[in-house]
Amino acid sequence: MSDEPVRPKPYVGLFSQVSPSDRLRLRGIIDFVIERLIQFAGVSTIFIVGLIFFFLIREGLPAFLDIPLRQLFGGRWYPIDDFFGLWPLIVGSILVTVGAIVIAIPLGLTTAIYLGEFAPQWQREILKPLIEVLAGIPSIVLGFLGWVVLAPIVQRLGAPTGLTVFTGSLILAYMSLPTIISISEDALYAVPKEYRDGALAIGATQWQAVWRVVLPSARSGLVIAIMLGIGRAIGETMAVMMVTGNAANVPGLGLDMLFQPVRTMTATIAAEMGEVAQGSLHYSVLFAIGIVLFVITFGINSLAGRLMGTQAGRRRKENI
Amino acid sequence: MTRQQAHQLAVGLISAVAALVVIPIVLVILFIIVRGIGTLDWEFITTVPRSGMKEGGIMPAILGTVILTFGTAIACIPLAIGAAIYLAEYARDTRLTRWVRLAIVNLAGIPSIVYGLFGLGAFVLFLNLGTSIIAGSLTLGIMTLPVVISTAEEAILAVPQRFRMVSLSLGATRWQTIRSQVLPQAMPGIITGVILGLSRAAGETAPILFTVSAFYLPRLPHSIFDQTMALPYHLYVISTQVPDMPLSIQYGTALVLMLIVLSLTLIASIVRTKMRRRREW
Numbered sequence: 001m002s003d004e005p006v007r008p009k010p011y012v013g014l015f016s017q018v019s020p021s022d023r024l025r026l027r028g029i030i031d032f033v034i035e036r037l038i039q040f041a042g043v044s045t046i047f048i049v050g051l052i053f054f055f056l057i058r059e060g061l062p063a064f065l066d067i068p069l070r071q072l073f074g075g076r077w078y079p080i081d082d083f084f085g086l087w088p089l090i091v092g093s094i095l096v097t098v099g100a101i102v103i104a105i106p107l108g109l110t111t112a113i114y115l116g117e118f119a120p121q122w123q124r125e126i127l128k129p130l131i132e133v134l135a136g137i138p139s140i141v142l143g144f145l146g147w148v149v150l151a152p153i154v155q156r157l158g159a160p161t162g163l164t165v166f167t168g169s170l171i172l173a174y175m176s177l178p179t180i181i182s183i184s185e186d187a188l189y190a191v192p193k194e195y196r197d198g199a200l201a202i203g204a205t206q207w208q209a210v211w212r213v214v215l216p217s218a219r220s221g222l223v224i225a226i227m228l229g230i231g232r233a234i235g236e237t238m239a240v241m242m243v244t245g246n247a248a249n250v251p252g253l254g255l256d257m258l259f260q261p262v263r264t265m266t267a268t269i270a271a272e273m274g275e276v277a278q279g280s281l282h283y284s285v286l287f288a289i290g291i292v293l294f295v296i297t298f299g300i301n302s303l304a305g306r307l308m309g310t311q312a313g314r315r316r317k318e319n320i
Numbered sequence: 321m322t323r324q325q326a327h328q329l330a331v332g333l334i335s336a337v338a339a340l341v342v343i344p345i346v347l348v349i350l351f352i353i354v355r356g357i358g359t360l361d362w363e364f365i366t367t368v369p370r371s372g373m374k375e376g377g378i379m380p381a382i383l384g385t386v387i388l389t390f391g392t393a394i395a396c397i398p399l400a401i402g403a404a405i406y407l408a409e410y411a412r413d414t415r416l417t418r419w420v421r422l423a424i425v426n427l428a429g430i431p432s433i434v435y436g437l438f439g440l441g442a443f444v445l446f447l448n449l450g451t452s453i454i455a456g457s458l459t460l461g462i463m464t465l466p467v468v469i470s471t472a473e474e475a476i477l478a479v480p481q482r483f484r485m486v487s488l489s490l491g492a493t494r495w496q497t498i499r500s501q502v503l504p505q506a507m508p509g510i511i512t513g514v515i516l517g518l519s520r521a522a523g524e525t526a527p528i529l530f531t532v533s534a535f536y537l538p539r540l541p542h543s544i545f546d547q548t549m550a551l552p553y554h555l556y557v558i559s560t561q562v563p564d565m566p567l568s569i570q571y572g573t574a575l576v577l578m579l580i581v582l583s584l585t586l587i588a589s590i591v592r593t594k595m596r597r598r599r600e601w
Binding site: 027028030031034035037038039040041042043044045046048049051052055056058059106107108110111113114115118119127129130131132133134136137138139140141142143144145147148149174177181205206207208211228231232234235236237238242266269270273274278286287290293294297298300301302304305308309 | 323324326327330331333334335337338340341342344345346348349351352398399400401402403405406407409410411416418419420421422423424425426427428429430431432433434435436437438440441442445446462465469493494495496519520522523524525526529530552553555556559560567570574577578581582584585589
């Protein structure tokens with residue numbers, strides 16, 4: 001009696017009726033299935049990028065086949081008369097994006113430096129959530145404000161219309177700021193504390209330490225931040241559509257081109273897709289614009305992803 | 321100018337620029353609240369639009385956005401968490417893994433309007449779902465994947481290695497370890513990521529332009545194959561497509577949209593701080 005082994009409590013669950021050896025085998029099968037599912041989920045991300053490209057090509061290819069390339073990238077966008085020249089739209093996107101980036105880089109990097117290096121803790125605790133909030137404000141709300149508030153102000157400044165490159169750039173700049181700030185702040189944070197301490201120890205002021213030591217060592221991270229900011233700006237749709245005036249023309253070179261209406265690639269898709277007959281040439285051209293956008297952002301992000309990869313690799317090596 | 325003066329000048333300039341970033345954010349939020357709060361009453365959020373949307377409420381649009389957000393959650397959560405577990409627990413540094421990471425970076429960077437085109441080509445036309453809640457939810461769900469994957473992966477990686485070791489040493493299989501030790505510990509972080517992703521989806525307009533949105537549909541959708549109004553698109557419609565729209569309704573709609581999105585963001589950050597305090601390691 002007494003030397004009977006103490007039995008563990010019987011396992012009560014899904015498989016309590018199954019004999020122990022079968023239970024082990026079952027467990028193995030379940031693990032196998034679940035692990036395959038998990039692996040499938042991971043790999044499916046590649047598959048999804050492929051699918052997106054496939055469907056863009058499927059609907060957009062006729063545009064490249066039916067319209068001579070010279071005309072497709074020509075200077076006239078006038079769909080009603082079958083003029084599908086993407087050049088004005090590309091120029092529009094580039095102008096607005098460059099404007100946004102010129103505004104956003106100094107603002108974003110400086111704010112990141114302030115948050116990462118100079119701001120006292122209590123300010124950081126207020127400012128960081130606030131910037132997250134900016135990232136959370138829907139683009140349509142900012143576009144709406146640009147439309148009803150900012151555009152009239154720009155017009156009062158002397159522009160012929162309030163819906164201009166500048167208006168779009170200003171709003172886009174603030175929309176890409178959260179991306180730029182958070183990634184460049186991470187880059188500053190990743191600079192080892194010893195670098196700063198070393199600089200301060202040999203008598204540099206805090207500003208000198210930041211300018212001469214911290215910023216150069218965070219350089220690649222800052223470049224990534226700017227690139228992702230550009231990617232974000234070039235793909236923005238709703239706000240840009242509402243405030244850039246949607247005129248498909250190529251403004252003449254000069255400073256006043258900032259105060260002329262343009263039309264971006266994204267806005268063209270959003271504004272015209274609702275009106276075209278499915279399967280028409282115009283419809284395929286809109287998908288072709290999507291292909292151009294996809295290729296541009298894919299290029300920018302792959303490059304940024306590459307840089308991130310090498311950066312992470314370098315950091316790992318340093319840690320070993 | 322001495323070095324000290326240069327330092328002070330630099331700090332002064334930097335703080336001024338930081339203020340230039342922060343102050344407009346506060347102004348934008350306050351402005352929308354001040355201009356919109358007068359419109360916001362029970363009738364506005366519980367009745368359907370009347371007389372060409374110029375009177376009445378925006379209830380169908382609010383409900384549409386809520387439904388779409390749930391649909392997005394259903395479409396994206398299983399795949400996103402699976403991918404996050406794969407990256408954090410199973411993936412070794414192989415070429416395949418690097419491709420998966422590259423794919424996620426790219427998914428995060430694809431413009432929202434391109435997602436809209438994809439949804440139109442793949443779900444609305446190819447799968448023949450029509451402009452419907454399900455087509456829109458799938459589109460938004462795929463768009464939300466990268467945000468959720470990255471935050472969930474980070475949350476899983478943050479669980480200390482010793483939890484896994486103890487569990488494995490007690491004879492648990494790898495999946496049992498993940499399910500009973502790692503995931504419960506990582507759950508707050510995962511939930512934060514999901515809510516953040518959903519808050520983005522709720523505010524998006526471009527992906528739903530051609531996949532769900534009804535210009536004007538003053539009733540509730542009958543099924544997931546029905547169209548629906550949605551707040552962001554409704555704001556676009558009433559501010560640019562309808563002439564002589566009263567400004568008060570436009571500001572009211574903008575305020576409701578902003579409140580929904582920002583309260584989701586707020587919930588996410590509350591979950592994060594609350595759970596961080598309760599953390600066992």
